[in-house]
Amino acid sequence: MHETKLRLIQTGLALILARGYNGLGIQELLDETGIPKGSFYHHFEGKEDFALQVVDAYMAQAHALLDATLGALDRPPLERVRSFFEAVREGYAAQGYLGCFFGALGQELSGSSEVFRHKIEGCMATIASRLATCLEEARERGDIPASTDPAQMANVLVNAWEGAALRTRLVRNGDPLDGVLDFCFAAMTAR
């Protein structure tokens, strides 16, 4: 990716996470990055296109984390699933516990924009689907009960996590994330 475009996306992600999509002004983004307006419109059609490409960049990061954690085949599948969430948690900590970019944008825009609603739902469904594959492996090994529906379980995990991420944004620490993870993983393996 072009260095200018990358810088706009990285700065835009941080600004949207902090202030929301409607709280972001393109001029502010240009001021912050020192990039001229012409360059912005060379790379993006406008604010919506920009935000959609920020979503794509955030999703690429999520895929990279999923590759690294779920792909660590020397570890049992359930540990790999948990390590994905732990890695996401580290990312939140580095940002000062502002929560999840998908959650923030999904909450703010999915009431008013079908484009963003479908875009963010697609991201969450994709993450859940990749986690489900690993949970299916855990089920086959007998690490979670045979009655567990991996797809359903993966969505419960993603959804509970998103709520914990919101609470994290409110309290600005990681306790809600640990609480939900500990509960879900204890419950998943209980029989």
Add this chain to the structure above:
Amino acid sequence: MHETKLRLIQTGLALILARGYNGLGIQELLDETGIPKGSFYHHFEGKEDFALQVVDAYMAQAHALLDATLGALDRPPLERVRSFFEAVREGYAAQGYLGCFFGALGQELSGSSEVFRHKIEGCMATIASRLATCLEEARERGDIPASTDPAQMANVLVNAWEGAALRTRLVRNGDPLDGVLDFCFAAMTAR
């Protein structure tokens, strides 16, 4: 409450839930309600004060639901806790599954406004605290394991619920709510 004020609050709640705080214009609210600007500023200092009073009104509804559900003493405590969430779910359904007003406002504004961050966290903590009292009753009766920490458990429930409410907003149906509730309640009572 004055009828004009009540109408502004009810309409404002629906508009903010759909489009967000930054997506709401005061003029739009006045157009929608047919209430003159002078009346708005008679009841509210400005947009922030207005939104804070909408939060108070939504919280009053939450307290009323908690009173009705947790106070139904002829039912076992765990059923009362679940019936609170079921009642909230009915409210979401009536609004077309736009999720939770606290969650939406908390996500949008808690990155940029300490006022809203503390306000929304206070609401969530209060709801969790009321649920915890009922969970403590369940623990004393042996309906959930003695090792359960009611306060911690109540926060996990509220947080997981909030994430399910966000997902509901994305998919526009109640499935995520049922998924999280079923999982949490089965897990809570498992031993």
